[in-house]
Amino acid sequence: MSIQETDTQVIITHPNHSDSVVKILKYGATIYSWVSKGSEQLWLSSATKLDGSKPVRGGIPLVFPVFGKNTADEYLKDLPQHGFARNSTWEFLGQTRQNPPTVQFALSPEQANPDLIKLWPMDFTLILTVSLHKESLTTKIEVKNTSETKEMKFNWLFHTYLRVEDIEDTFVSNLAGMTTYDQLLQITYDDKHPVVTFHEEVDKIYKEVPEDRIIQVVRKGVPIHTLKRSNLPDAVVWNPWIEKSSGMGDFEPKDGYLQMVCVEPGHVHDLVKLAPGETWNASQKLFNGELKYQAI
Numbered sequence: 639m640s641i642q643e644t645d646t647q648v649i650i651t652h653p654n655h656s657d658s659v660v661k662i663l664k665y666g667a668t669i670y671s672w673v674s675k676g677s678e679q680l681w682l683s684s685a686t687k688l689d690g691s692k693p694v695r696g697g698i699p700l701v702f703p704v705f706g707k708n709t710a711d712e713y714l715k716d717l718p719q720h721g722f723a724r725n726s727t728w729e730f731l732g733q734t735r736q737n738p739p740t741v742q743f744a745l746s747p748e749q750a751n752p753d754l755i756k757l758w759p760m761d762f763t764l765i766l767t768v769s770l771h772k773e774s775l776t777t778k779i780e781v782k783n784t785s786e787t788k789e790m791k792f793n794w795l796f797h798t799y800l801r802v803e804d805i806e807d808t809f810v811s812n813l814a815g816m817t818t819y820d821q822l823l824q825i826t827y828d829d830k831h832p833v834v835t836f837h838e839e840v841d842k843i844y845k846e847v848p849e850d851r852i853i854q855v856v857r858k859g860v861p862i863h864t865l866k867r868s869n870l871p872d873a874v875v876w877n878p879w880i881e882k883s884s885g886m887g888d889f890e891p892k893d894g895y896l897q898m899v900c901v902e903p904g905h906v907h908d909l910v911k912l913a914p915g916e917t918w919n920a921s922q923k924l925f926n927g928e929l930k931y932q933a934i
């Protein structure tokens with residue numbers, strides 16, 4: 639059996655490659671482990687809660703309908719950081735394809751976290767589709783505005799925590815020349831650095847990155863993660879480094895920042911505006927591609 643469902647999670651094992659396994663919590667529809675060819679690809683805090691009491695610190699939390707805090711939008715302004723998708727229990731819809739094994743989860747106001755959904759009075763359906771391939775993982779989101787009258791405005795982001803061996807000799811490539819908003823310095827500039835390196839806290843939103851920019855995480859000249867985006871123009875690159883991780887109670891081990899980097903494809907610079915009855919789709923694909931340098 640390639641799909642196992644329990645009360646709290648769904649585990650997919652590739653039918654022809656038993657060393658490829660993905661584990662998805664119903665809480666947040668959060669992928670918290672993806673093993674490809676026998677090795678874990680995602681970072682997960684050893685102190686994270688997997689019992690639905692708090693968003694997962696690690697894996698691929700889903701950020702909707704707001705990235706960070708939005709103080710300007712009349713509906714989004716009351717929501718907590720990163721919205722409510724990661725703190726709601728999604729409905730498991732079942733397996734939709736045998737090979738590659740594919741499953742779907744759904745979230746609508748009826749299932750969403752009751753304390754948070756009352757702050758965002760919209761009618762919507764989200765469908766997350768997860769496909770496990772021999773050497774890749776695809777996550778696809780469909781957002782439908784089910785209202786007959788009201789426009790819906792939102793952000794979407796896959797908050798992907800990638801596992802690395804040593805962040806100090808790792809870099810993120812193919813963002814050279816892109817406009818970035820540095821969330822720490824609170825300034826926007828064109829990043830002329832050939833690659834993003836990590837020797838202190840990094841928290842940057844790369845804006846409107848063309849889809850043909852294939853973001854790679856490279857260690858010692860070897861690409862260890864490759865990320866393809868569809869309809870997700872922005873990419874957040876985050877490493878909390880020493881001080882920020884020590885302030886996060888659910889971040890363990892405390893030097894775990896050395897083994898992770900978040901590369902988060904999203905639509906966060908602007909809000910997606912969806913007319914009544916309309917649907918919006920986006921996806922990310924994680925795999926291990928050939929080294930490819932894309933310069934300015």
Ligand SMILES: O=P(O)(O)OC[C@H]1O[C@H](O)[C@H](O)[C@@H](O)[C@@H]1O
Nearest residue numbers: 719720821841842874876900902
């Ligand atoms: O602590 P969280 O709410 O999960 O947010 C974790 C991080 O998410 C994103 O990467 C943001 O760019 C960061 O500013 C934030 O610190």
